[in-house]
Amino acid sequence: MNDQPEAGLPGPESGAGPDAGALETALAQKSALLHEIDHRVKNNLQLIASLILLQSRRTADPAARAALKTVLERVAAVATVHRRLFQNDPLSFDVADFIRDLTGDLAASAGRDDLEIALDLDHIAIPAASAAAFALVVNELLGNAVKHAFPPGRRGRVSVRLSNGDGLCRLTIADDGVGLGGQPPGFGLTIVKLLGQQLHADVQVEDAQPGVRATVIVPMTAVPKPDRASP
Ligand SMILES: Nc1ncnc2c1ncn2[C@@H]1O[C@H](COP(=O)(O)OP(=O)(O)OP(=O)(O)O)[C@@H](O)[C@H]1O
Ligand SMILES: [Mg+2]
Numbered sequence: 001m002n003d004q005p006e007a008g009l010p011g012p013e014s015g016a017g018p019d020a021g022a023l024e025t026a027l028a029q030k031s032a033l034l035h036e037i038d039h040r041v042k043n044n045l046q047l048i049a050s051l052i053l054l055q056s057r058r059t060a061d062p063a064a065r066a067a068l069k070t071v072l073e074r075v076a077a078v079a080t081v082h083r084r085l086f087q088n089d090p091l092s093f094d095v096a097d098f099i100r101d102l103t104g105d106l107a108a109s110a111g112r113d114d115l116e117i118a119l120d121l122d123h124i125a126i127p128a129a130s131a132a133a134f135a136l137v138v139n140e141l142l143g144n145a146v147k148h149a150f151p152p153g154r155r156g157r158v159s160v161r162l163s164n165g166d167g168l169c170r171l172t173i174a175d176d177g178v179g180l181g182g183q184p185p186g187f188g189l190t191i192v193k194l195l196g197q198q199l200h201a202d203v204q205v206e207d208a209q210p211g212v213r214a215t216v217i218v219p220m221t222a223v224p225k226p227d228r229a230s231p
C-alpha cells in the first residue's frame with residue numbers, strides 16, 4: 001500500500017490548513033449544486049404535471065381526459081422516484097419504501113376502501129439508474145389491479161411481494177379480481193414490456209384464476225453491495 005497522500009490532497013498531518021479549507025469549500029459548493037439540481041428537477045416535474053392537469057381540465061372528451069389522467073399518474077411516479085432518491089441515497093433506490101408510498105397514494109386516490117392491499121416486502125436497493133423504469137412498471141401493474149380487477153361493489157385483495165434471492169429481485173403483484181378476460185394489452189402493459197426489456201427483466205402477466213398475477217424478475221448484477229448501499 002502506498003501511504004503517501006495523493007498529489008493535491010492534504011496529508012494526515014496537514015490538519016485544517018489551507019488545502020483542507022479549499023476542500024471544504026469545494027464540498028460545500030458541490031452540495032449546494034446538488035441541492036439546486038434537486039430543486040430544478042422537482043420544479044420542472046411539477047410544471048409538467050401542472051401543464052397536463054390544466055390541459056385535462058380544458059378537455060371535454062372523457063377518453064382524452066382519462067388518458068391525460070394516466071399520464072399525470074406516470075409523471076407523479078417519476079416525481080416520487082426523484083424525491084426518494086434525493087431525500088435518501090442518490091445512488092441507490094429502496095424499492096420497498098417506494099411501493100409503500102405508492103400503494104398508500106393509489107388506494108387513497110382510487111377512493112376504494114373496500115380493497116385490501118397486502119404488502120410483504122424485503123428491503124431491496126436497486127441502482128438509481130434503474131429506479132424510474134422499475135417504479136413505472138410497479139405503477140402500471142398496481143394501477144391495473146386497482147382499476148380493472150374489481151368492478152364497483154366487488155371487494156378484493158391485492159398482494160404485493162418483493163423478495164431477493166439467487167441474484168434476482170422478484171416482484172409479484174396478484175389480485176383476486178375478475179381476471180384478464182382475454183383483453184389484449186393496451187398502452188400500459190406495452191410500457192411494462194418495454195421497460196422490462198430495459199431492465200433485462202422477465203415479465204409475466206397472466207390469469208391466475210381467480211384474478212391476475214404479474215411477476216417481474218430483475219437480475220441484481222448491477223446492484224451495489226450491501227456495505228456500499230447502507231450507511
Ligand atoms: N389486474 C387486472 N385485472 C383485470 N383486467 C386487467 C388487469 N390488468 C389488465 N387488465 C386488462 O387488460 C387491459 C390492458 O391493460 P393495460 O394496462 O395495457 O391498458 P389499460 O389499463 O386499459 O390502459 P392504460 O394502462 O394505458 O391506462 C385492461 O384494459 C384490462 O381490461
Ligand atoms: Mg393499465
